[in-house]
Amino acid sequence: MIDTLRLTAEELEGLLTRGEVSSQEVFEAYRAAIDERDGELHCFLRLHDGEGEGIPIALKDVIGTNGVETTAGSQILAGYVPVYDSTVAARCKARGLRLLGKTNTDEFAMGSSTENSAFGPSRNPWDPSRVPGGSGGGSAAAVAAGMTPWALGSDTGGSIKQPSALCGNVGLRPTYGTVSRYGIVAFASSLDQVGPVAKTVRDNAFLYSVIAGRDPADSTTVDLPPTEIPEAEDLKGLRIGVPVEMRDAPGIEPGVADAVARAVALCEELGAEVEECSLPRSVEYGLPCYYLIAPAEASSNLARYDGVRYGYRAAGDDLTEVYERTRDEGFGDEPKRRIMLGTYALSAGYYEAFYGKAQQVRTMIIREHAEVFERCDLIVSATSPTVAFEIGARADDPLAMYASDLLTIPSCMAGLPGLSIPCGLSEGLPVGLQLIGPQLSENTLFRAGHALERALEFDFVPERLQ
């Protein structure tokens, strides 16, 4: 019997290597879990019977897959079947990772709850009346519910870290430039990164090693040090900073603050030097900066959806009418809002006051983080100010939804890697701890995350599924 809720990818690999189970039995066990639970949780937009003799995997539906429909959660891409693999999909395939299916996402990865998916929201396995986070809620919830051992997501301002926190997973947003975006549906290109979601830090590190590395097809990729699968069980020699503005940010739930404070105390017990640090302007201006730059880039990236070469096309008497109707009927509210916002911020008369200013704020955020990392090896905070919220609670208030990413956004603006690990429960729901390091410090994040994970002994199987 293959316990998909509990088995890690590493344990599965062991079972396969020792010949105790076949890869077909493993694949079927996950398909059975999907049959049992996905009717309720709606993590998958479509299933696929992929090739490969290795461990199964699920991919967020912004990740292009040759011959497998890829919609980015949008009606405008319904029916779009890529004729080539994204680099990350190809690398997974080359390692024998067998595709189980494509997971749900907020439309074009714009959102923090998956409620913006054109195909309906996913639900949180810990409490199906609540959101799994977003935009990669489908990937995170599928991992938590034992419907895949691991998955890939994409992160622009928190779309891997925040759902991982809300579902009790380990999620990595890698350093900007370490993972190829070739074949990924673009949202905001100076921010988008693909990264792994897994049950453990070691699994996460392994999957990162599969997808990371320079790619001639994406000129923003860089060379990086070899990934080390973490083993250390202490934090000796590490200097950990606690940004006070993140710790004391308005809107942090008391249960979240408590769980994070306990994890910080644990860092000291494990041998780290912990000290307070400060990121005042990054925390105060990160969100406004992001909501100018990301929509501006999105308004440019989403210009390609015009009904001419692929995707949905509305009828019209002339070409302009086809463009305008296709885009009005094909896009949902959130992409429209961001396209409008971005177009406004880039338009004549407003460019300097909005977009230009935001680009300067971004420099300030980068500098502020660099200063902190002169004294610290990494910084820690809550990943999300709250635990998973009720479906519908923020759906009609874009600004309340945007605030979900208050703590994840600043480091994204600076291109820094961030790891979210579960650090406890509040009201029976997972709380995420965010670890941020300088660029290319993934090995340090894995090492610290692994030591904390061992000491925290968080049970990643949702109680109601045990």
Place this chain on the structure above:
Amino acid sequence: MEISRDEVLHVAKLARLALTDEEVERFRGQLSAILEAVGKVSELDLEGVPPTAHPLDLVNVLAEDEPAPCLPRDEALVNAPDPEDGYFGVPPV
């Protein structure tokens, strides 16, 4: 920051979005609130701070100038809504 109905229509035209009347009114309210919030960046004195376009130190990444196969025409047209004689078909401009 309150934006007008005309501004919403102007931006929608630039973005090629044929919004319904209901959408124009709803987005007018929401965009006003969002612009009010993000306009916070203008309160900072950023004299002399250079802009950041992306967070890497990469400049002018060049590839070898070698011919390589590209997408065959029939595959490029597989997802086209109205392919015509090997081209993307559209109504009159």
